[in-house]
Amino acid sequence: MLKKDTKQGGNPAKAIGQGRSTKAAKTGTKQRIGADGKTEPVIDYMDHAPVHPVYPLTDGLFRPIQHGKRATAIRAVGQFHPVGEPRQRVQCIWTSEQALDITDQMVLFHLCQLGAAPGEHRQVVGSKHPEYGDAQQRLKWVNQDDAAVDPSMVDPNSWGQTGSQVVKPNLVVLYTSAQAIAKSIGLTATGSNTNAVRESLRRLIRTTCQVTHTHGIRGTKSVSQYGVLGGSRNGEALTLVLNPELSERCLSHQGVAWVNMKEQRALESKPARRLHAWLTAWAFTAEVRTIKLETLLSHVWGPEECTASAKKSRTRTLKDAVQAIALLPGWVCWLNKKDGMVRVRKPRFVGSPKPGVVSTALTPTSAVVM
Secondary structure, three states: OOOOOOOOOOOOOOOOOOOHHHHHHHHOOOOOEOOOOOEOOOEOOOOEEEEOOHHHHOOOOEOOOOOOOOOEEEEEEEEEOOOOOOOEEEEEEEEEEEOEOHHHHHHHHHHHHHHOOOOOOEEEEOOOOOOHHHHHHHOOOEEEOOOOOOHHHEOOOOOOEEOOEEOOOOEEEEEEEHHHHHHHOOOOOOHHHHHHHHHHHHHHHOOEEEEEEEEOOOOEEEEEEEEOEEEEEEOOEEEEEEOHHHHHHHHHOOOOEEEEHHHHHHOOOHHHHHHHHHHHHHOOOOOOEEEEHHHHHHHHHOOOOOOHHHHHHHHHHHHHHHHHHHOOOOOEEEEEOOOOEEEEEOOOEOOOOOOOOOOOOOOOOOOEEO
16 A cells, blocks of 8 residues: 655655746746737746646547547557657557546646645655555556567667666655545536546546557567556545656656646636647747647547538637637737638746645545545
């Protein structure tokens, strides 16, 4: 059973936003003037979740779902290069019997926000921690050994190495409650909302991620499989484990998509929240990027084909989502009707006087697998 203790396995993360504020302070002295001739708003607070970009960028992993019409059996594929390792490729294949919706996306983003902030609500479990194996078990972590089939295609050092020692990733364990999560993502802590958060957690825990690391020119590979989350419940108290990719980025703050949770809560429509998440991982702060409106359809609703009437309805909804994001302070997001292109630029972050996340810690005394 995982318990909180004062000795963490591995280096603890810096307070969320630390380091970025200093850089922003040095580069944020110049004001940017918008098309209307007025000074553009900037982001001067830290209410952000450092999310591994493969999660918001993968089409079909999270998508808006009509009430009462949840789709089933998803399969989403994404890939990325590890930070500082351009010769390595990682492919992620997520499978689940139930589709993940935008509430599930909000829940996962908030857990990444919690995972990035040191405190009693968080435990970093290193490979030498006595309960590291328990954390792996909660994730249902399995390493697939293909050596019997083709030894040359399997790299035993799948997580890199220092000298001759294999380096295993630290895992982030969180202590929270469904009520606390509901409140943090902008919901009132009513019974129905709390139950909705619990259902989101169950779907995330039951969503399996198969991760294939391909290394170097030889193309040696290693394959692992685990849940998006691991978790257990004791009464109202929850113990949750972030998977290796999410844990690593929460702790390092490198190569992440900084999802503005204040903006996520401010957006009223679920398609707008999905579009905001994708644009956060794709768009730049220093320059405008362009993308076809039609291309954004698959980034919001997934790559599956739909009827002509459904596409027409989604296009109208997408235009409304573009306008909703344009109203967020500092964002440039507008559709040129002549060429069907959307121009996008993210607002500037200039530092936060109060970095970090405050969360009530709940410590379970026993565990019941969710």
